[in-house]
Amino acid sequence: MDFTIILIAVLIVAGIGLIIGLILSFASAVMAVPTDEKVEALTEALPGANCGACGYSGCSGYAAALASGEAKNGLCAPGGEECAKEIARILGQEVGNLEKKVAVVRCMGITDNTEDKVNYQGVKSCKGAMIVGSKGQCEFGCLGLGDCVAACPYGAVSVCNGVARIDKDLCKACGLCVSACPKKIIDIVPLKEQVIVRCSNTQKGALAKKACKVACIGCKKCEKVCEKGAVSIEKFKATVDPYKCGGCSECIEACPQGSITNLF
Secondary structure: OOHHHHHHHHHHHHHHHHHHHHHHHHHHHHHOOOOOHHHHHHHHHOOOOOOOOOOOOHHHHHHHHHHHOOOOOOOOOOOHHHHHHHHHHHHOOOOOOOOOEEEEEOOOOOOOOOOEOOOOOOOOOHHHHHHHOOOEOOOOOOOOOOHHHHHOOOOOEEEEOOEEEEOOOOOOOOOHHHHHOOOOOEEEEEOOOOEEEOOOOOOOHHHHHHHOOOOOOOOOHHHHHOOOOOEEEEOOEEEEOOOOOOOOOHHHHHOOOOOEEEOO
């Protein structure tokens, strides 16, 4: 056997491998996508929930917007104050005052206050039940089938007596339950002393009252007693501006339906 031929073959293969390696190394250096260390640090600081509550496409999108100056700090509800502080440190900014928020369900249509109009036997899903419009007498009320419960990664939402409830101590105000609710009766509000209208019915008073015992009937009594001008009536339903409301509870006492309560 001619070992010279074998050696030449080995050297040729090794040479080809070396050349290919150099080419790949050069291509990698030339075509590499530059990484922004600030974006990477901001992405690490965020919780990785990718919930979109900040208004951006997940944590990486928010991190990029923060690094470019497009977004402001404090939009990450799941991350909370500690996350905002770390982001401020990375950006070399002051944290400022962060407003805590919480989800609230605008419905009190428990089984004591309203009734089902159909015996729904379909998939246990609010979106599924929307095929029949509403299983309850109130077409605006909570369906109670738990889409919001399934959407909440923090265990802050539960269904009690047919209506979704929020645990303020567990809620991160991420907005996932808001997006999951097909009836659109869950809102994110400031976690402060205030009153909440626990009804989403926009029908005229007689129809709303027929659908639920505690439905808002748009009588305007709450609006008249509010000295701060925080209460207004739109589409036969009361609305309270949380930033004007001082939590005096005058409107709660004036409401003949009991559809207004304190936040917690």
